[in-house]
Amino acid sequence: MSINKDFPLLKNERLLKAARGEKVDKLPVWIMRQAGRYLPEFREYRKQHDFFEICNNPEYACEVTLMPIRRYELDAAIIFSDILVIPQALGLDVEMRPGVGPVLPEPLTLETLSNLNTKGTVKKLEYVGQAINLTRHKLEGNVPLFGFTGAPWTLMGYMIEGGGSKTYSKAKKWLYAHPQKSHELLEILTQVIIDYLVMQIEYGAQIVQVFDSNAEYLNKNLYSIFCLPYLKKISLEVRKKLREKKLEEVPMVLFAKGGWYCLEEQAELGYEVLGVDWTVEPKYVRNILKNKNITIQGNLDPCALYSSKSDLNSQVEKMLNEFGSDRYIVNLGHGIYPDAPIDSLKTVVDVVHSFEV
Numbered sequence: 628m629s630i631n632k633d634f635p636l637l638k639n640e641r642l643l644k645a646a647r648g649e650k651v652d653k654l655p656v657w658i659m660r661q662a663g664r665y666l667p668e669f670r671e672y673r674k675q676h677d678f679f680e681i682c683n684n685p686e687y688a689c690e691v692t693l694m695p696i697r698r699y700e701l702d703a704a705i706i707f708s709d710i711l712v713i714p715q716a717l718g719l720d721v722e723m724r725p726g727v728g729p730v731l732p733e734p735l736t737l738e739t740l741s742n743l744n745t746k747g748t749v750k751k752l753e754y755v756g757q758a759i760n761l762t763r764h765k766l767e768g769n770v771p772l773f774g775f776t777g778a779p780w781t782l783m784g785y786m787i788e789g790g791g792s793k794t795y796s797k798a799k800k801w802l803y804a805h806p807q808k809s810h811e812l813l814e815i816l817t818q819v820i821i822d823y824l825v826m827q828i829e830y831g832a833q834i835v836q837v838f839d840s841n842a843e844y845l846n847k848n849l850y851s852i853f854c855l856p857y858l859k860k861i862s863l864e865v866r867k868k869l870r871e872k873k874l875e876e877v878p879m880v881l882f883a884k885g886g887w888y889c890l891e892e893q894a895e896l897g898y899e900v901l902g903v904d905w906t907v908e909p910k911y912v913r914n915i916l917k918n919k920n921i922t923i924q925g926n927l928d929p930c931a932l933y934s935s936k937s938d939l940n941s942q943v944e945k946m947l948n949e950f951g952s953d954r955y956i957v958n959l960g961h962g963i964y965p966d967a968p969i970d971s972l973k974t975v976v977d978v979v980h981s982f983e984v
């Protein structure tokens with residue numbers, strides 16, 4: 628499959644500028660899970676197509692990626708896919724069950740670790756690259772396009788638990804009882820993630836985000852042993868491989884949800900942008916990261932979208948004032964919920980774009 632690299636000129640560089648620490652005309656805003664079930668047009672589309680059918684088909688994935696861009700003046704698109712396509716490509720079955728979420732009927736065990744298909748894994752994910760390539764063209768340069776991946780620990784969690792979990796105690800058991808096997812798995816995932824991100828960038832992703840959604844179940848000690856080294860390897864190796872392939876570097880975002888306990892350490896991993904959730908105060912974040920040349924992304928509580936319009940207005944304004952307009956990308960502190968009122972998102976975007984930088 629060839630890659631069409633004759634890309635349209637990017638007309639809105641706000642988000643990439645903020646990521647690189649350059650001056651912006653207005654604050655950039657995008658929303659995690661912006662292409663999702665809160666959109667009536669997405670729910671309609673899902674009646675016709677299975678979740679992974681959309682992920683697998685570049686034209687479907689492109690169509691769904693564009694839905695929020697048509698409706699709102701967002702400053703970035705994020706390719707429609709899922710973090711669990713990596714476990715799938717490694718040979719695990721993943722089902723998306725309505726009302727339940729992702730289910731892996733046969734979770735990974737110590738015994739099946741050696742059965743993972745580690746050869747040609749990224750080749751199997753090329754359909755994501757094709758979706759990115761098509762979408763980058765269809766966006767006509769209106770906004771930049773995010774690629775993304777799950778972080779090693781977050782993927783490990785889903786693979787061992789067989790889906791989401793309240794405690795991630797089965798996956799954490801590996802960390803305490805089987806540290807060697809844990810490192811073996813994390814290393815396998817890290818290698819796939821590096822090549823997966825490089826592939827996405829080669830196909831046209833203009834910025835990439837690493838989702839470590841399960842950071843909140845660990846602590847500084849565990850995160851230092853089982854996450855930080857792999858996250859650093861990812862940023863360093865991706866950049867090295869881009870240079871070797873003579874591809875342009877793109878900004879990298881790390882979103883370690885609930886990972887405030889090691890924010891300072893995250894700043895040393897080589898990511899331009901760090902995402903933070905709503906449980907951490909803007910002033911705390913700015914203080915820890917001052918003089919670190921890091922852009923902050925976040926952190927409105929997704930539930931704030933249930934507020935009245937005037938309350939939502941003041942909450943967003945308060946957040947913008949507290950973070951300040953230097954090196955800041957506006958987002959929620961986690962993905963938008965399926966029952967979020969669709970007008971609330973317009974309110975957020977309007978407040979952000981009328982904020983004087």
Ligand SMILES: Cc1c2[nH]c(c1CCC(=O)O)Cc1[nH]c(c(CCC(=O)O)c1C)Cc1[nH]c(c(CCC(=O)O)c1C)Cc1[nH]c(c(C)c1CCC(=O)O)C2
Pocket residue numbers: 658659660661662663664673678705706707708709710711723725727728729775791838840962
């Ligand atoms: C942990 C995680 C997953 N997937 C993802 C993460 C990291 C972000 C996070 O922490 O929320 C990432 C993801 N998943 C999806 C995107 C698409 C792009 C976007 O709009 O942001 C992205 C960036 C689509 C999706 N991924 C999923 C949906 C909803 C499923 C459906 O349409 O039936 C969408 C639109 C399903 C999914 N996929 C996953 C879960 C836990 C669920 C169930 C929760 C839910 O139902 O909302 C795994």
